[in-house]
Amino acid sequence: VKKCSLSGSWVNDLGSNMTIGAVNGDGNFEGSYHTAVSASPNEIKVSPLQGSMQRGTNQKGQPTFGFTVNWSFSDSITVFTGQCFVDNDGKEVLKTMWLLRSRVESINNDWKATRAGRNTFIRT
Numbered sequence: 100v101k102k103c104s105l106s107g108s109w110v111n112d113l114g115s116n117m118t119i120g121a122v123n124g125d126g127n128f129e130g131s132y133h134t135a136v137s138a139s140p141n142e143i144k145v146s147p148l149q150g151s152m153q154r155g156t157n158q159k160g161q162p163t164f165g166f167t168v169n170w171s172f173s174d175s176i177t178v179f180t181g182q183c184f185v186d187n188d189g190k191e192v193l194k195t196m197w198l199l200r201s202r203v204e205s206i207n208n209d210w211k212a213t214r215a216g217r218n219t220f221i222r223t
């Protein structure tokens with residue numbers, strides 16, 4: 100099976116872009132995320148991400164991963180988790196699910212503070 104590598108530039112169906120740097124020996128990586136959409140009223144700015152991928156040989160070149168985006172323009176944070184696949188056309192695809200945690204004024208609003216979703220990234 101062709102290998103799927105996380106490093107490089109990706110885009111999702113919302114038009115958000117992310118760039119992931121080299122994966123180090125521990126499987127950790129850093130990058131940046133430029134979201135096309137936001138729940139925050141603030142101006143969108145590029146934000147840093149940090150994450151890890153599994154490097155075990157049993158990944159068959161299609162590793163699982165997770166990363167956190169620490170939004171630089173709002174008090175929220177998003178964690179993504181997913182797997183890097185080579186699809187049936189030989190293209191690399193990141194299938195992810197995410198949780199967006201927004202800061203709320205009071206614990207009474209905690210119930211509405213977390214949004215969840217799925218998203219797919221392809222290489223730009």
Ligand SMILES: CC(=O)N1C(=O)N[C@@H]2[C@H](CCCCC(=O)O)SC[C@@H]21
Pocket residue numbers: 111113115134135136137138139170173174175176177197199201216217218
């Ligand atoms: C991949 C995907 O679905 N999303 C994406 O690319 N942008 C939105 C969210 C952007 C949050 C910005 C900060 C805020 O609004 O507080 S994270 C999940 C979603």
